[in-house]
Amino acid sequence: MLNFEILASDGKARTGILKGTHGQTETPCFMPVATAGAIKGVRWEEVKSSGYSMVLSNIYHLYLRPGTELIENVGGIHKFVGWDGLILTDSGGFQVFSLGDLMKLTEEGVYFRSHIDGSKHFFSPELVIEYEEKIGVDIGMVLDECTPYPATREYAKHSLERTYRWAKRSIEARTSDKTAIFGIVQGGTFDDLRILSAKLTSDLPFDGVAIGGLSVGEPKEDMYRITSLIAPLLPYEKPRYLMGVGKPEDIIVAVEHGVDMFDCVMPTRNARNGTLFTWNGKLNIKSAKYKSDERPVDENCDCYTCRNFSRAYLRHLFASKEINALILNSIHNLHFYAQLMEKTREAIKNKQFKEFKKEFFSKYKTDEESFYYLT
């Protein structure tokens, strides 16, 4: 059960409401990553109060540990992890195809060995749908063949074709509308293949369509070019999801081209490295210049961390390798991403997305300058 309503748009950017079995979220939205069923260092209540109502988990990880059957037996994924909002699960195709020699691909599905204990397993498009329905996720991603970077044209073509055949099998395998299913566009960095994949996937009765196989090591130019090319080709009335992206600047650029959903480990992973997001760019809390800095990370942020602690204290915790450094940094970064999405939606509603984008880039110091080619 999935309902997507676009409430306003500004150029290609749009804002709306996505309703699933466990609640709803405004779009464009960012999904914090709970790979193993937990947002590292952050509580659900904080995830919620920051403004999130959908998180991402991963079937590959949950299947291996604790097991999808166990999750089903204890009442489903929401009850098991203690989150009553929306949950989207990636199929884990990306993880399985990263296993290299531990993985063997056939037309039927993929044989692989667990990265945890080497045990043998098999995933097929049908099994992934079955697992997603059984644990009761709100949105499940199909099993796709994630094209690595670099890949030859021939390889990319074969893998998008297999992804399409699997997509059709995934749709056939559905038994419940409680779990919505998204298809995935592949095609590597080849524009014509991407267009072909977008067309094939869009024509299937999916609840939403994702752009996969980006943010896998390709140059940023490729990522931006393909996003801007493909997002507008996807069904207007369905949610569009750019998988694994990304940096704040990437999100803003993708929203401009009509993307509605994002996920990335960056806010929590960077937090664990001492990198904090602010409207001026990234702040490295390890730096000696924050030694006696009594200001919060961001004076305009109202997260738990900024309301209670100074940069000096956060730097001290990080230097002392205290767990609380990771916790407090993660809370702030997730809050920043939530604010970023909130302001993005606000700008679209007010038909001021261009101004918002301009203001963002005038303050935010990005890692690269390459994105300008698209702006």
Added chain:
Amino acid sequence: MLNFEILASDGKARTGILKGTHGQTETPCFMPVATAGAIKGVRWEEVKSSGYSMVLSNIYHLYLRPGTELIENVGGIHKFVGWDGLILTDSGGFQVFSLGDLMKLTEEGVYFRSHIDGSKHFFSPELVIEYEEKIGVDIGMVLDECTPYPATREYAKHSLERTYRWAKRSIEARTSDKTAIFGIVQGGTFDDLRILSAKLTSDLPFDGVAIGGLSVGEPKEDMYRITSLIAPLLPYEKPRYLMGVGKPEDIIVAVEHGVDMFDCVMPTRNARNGTLFTWNGKLNIKSAKYKSDERPVDENCDCYTCRNFSRAYLRHLFASKEINALILNSIHNLHFYAQLMEKTREAIKNKQFKEFKKEFFSKYKTDEESFYYLT
């Protein structure tokens, strides 16, 4: 400024209120350990809502990192760490005397090298008082010479004598009554030396007296024997603090002999090892038997963890090496210790301490049986 009022007693056990510069705590109390200025994995608001109003930190650690001068410059320890309740700091004598070859003891004080970067430092009784007053702790411990275990009688005698001379210098060094100062009883495992040290320390104008040099590797019988011998000899009207103790069973036995204050890393350290405290004893969340266990850790516990998560989920988080395992386990264990102290105080108020103790030991599976010799 310290005020201690005994409100009720039952046998030698007593319950009262200890008031310091930053609030008050009921006694007997347990102090969660915030060595570097943070309770690992737990928030101050949770520490408070669990029932704690005093925590312990460590001058040695704070002096080395971030530096007592820095803490003073940013407004003192309470402001720096974001805790507005009582703070007691250990001098760090125990840590310095554990440095072995990196430490050189003189009558004036102790030269040592930082365990962090090898840099050279010097602590004297006077300097420790100065640091404690400057960062503004509520209760500071004197610098003592912590007698290791095992030690010869001669060694133990010399070190208690030096501790006494340093105690007198510590009192002379005081410049403010905002920071209360506790003396420390030493004397190793020698009863007569312990009695001598207790008498010498009790006669000095300290705000409270601690029993140090226990829980340093000696047999449990020694710890119990000395606690039961010494606690009742300490000034009745002053708070008595058993340093570094301990297990729930140890605390109950010590309370019976008139101890008022405790600290130990056990609740948080055990949490990080997957060991959870319950009224039936310790629970190893790693055990396969909790795989599908939908019950909370303790059905009678109203901590955040028990209110929201199952044993199955906690086991999964631990197995998946998720930070949240450490966080949720620590919250529960600290809550258990707070409840243990709450029920202890309640029993004393109701003149039912013996019954409470009996009931506790009838349910709680301890690690050893040795404590029975005292019961």
